[in-house]
Amino acid sequence: MKLGELEINKVYSMDCVEGMRKIPDNSVDLVVTSPPYDSLRDYNGFSFDLHLTGTEIYRVLKDGGIAVMVIQDQTKDFGKSLTSFRTIIDWCDNIGFKLFETVIYRKHGTEGAWWTKRFRVDHEYMPIFLKGKRPQFFDKEPIKIPSKHGGKILTGSGNRKTNGETTSLVTRPINLTKCPGTVWDYLMAGDKNPLKRKHPAVFPDKIPLDFIQVFCPLGGIVLDPFMGSGSTAVAALKTQRNFIGFDISEEYVKISTDRINIEKSQPKLDF
Structure with a gap:
């Protein structure tokens, strides 16, 4: 099955903006991603543009489609970069999204080098962007606590x-x-997958799993512009959804593709 010029259920090694331009308008149900923000990890020197990324995400999403971003701000000279907040305002004021909600990803923070001078950071932001009047699909039953x-x-x-x-x-x-509310607890959701841990910055597989079940219908298409270790693709396969993804690093595409091939051989969840 194709989505424009591209095959679904595949990760492409290319710049995500270039890749998304090959996808038709209004064809994707959900986006779940974590961009390589603020140079907090070594991504082999690759760069990206969050504004252009958001513009293409908005175009390819269906009316009522949702885009979820997992993001945190760098601290420098005792001040936050505000990348998360600037991106939220830019995507809403200049691209056309609504901010449906901001969910807090609660995690075990590390003390780090700043442990005597700052608070330990036990969270990341997960802004949920909406295209259109209301979500085309919403079911929070699977994530109730x-x-x-x-x-x-x-x-x-x-x-x-x-x-x-x-x-x-x-x-x-x-x-x-x-309902779990707006603070989602992933304290015990660390993933020990050796393939996944080859990537320098990962989030728990349960994050995309939860968002996919809430916002994407069965058989729908989930996009991850920064596929990284493949968590979004694996979660889509587990929940009987389709995916398409991009990563400019061939090394990371290899990691995600290996994980996808393993997942395809596993029994599927019953929905």
């Missing part, structure tokens, strides 16, 4: 009104699971 008091019947105060008063007490059963 256990409720602390699930199965109990509890009584509590109602909502607070704008005048400061509260509504009447409410008694109701507590659901077994609940």
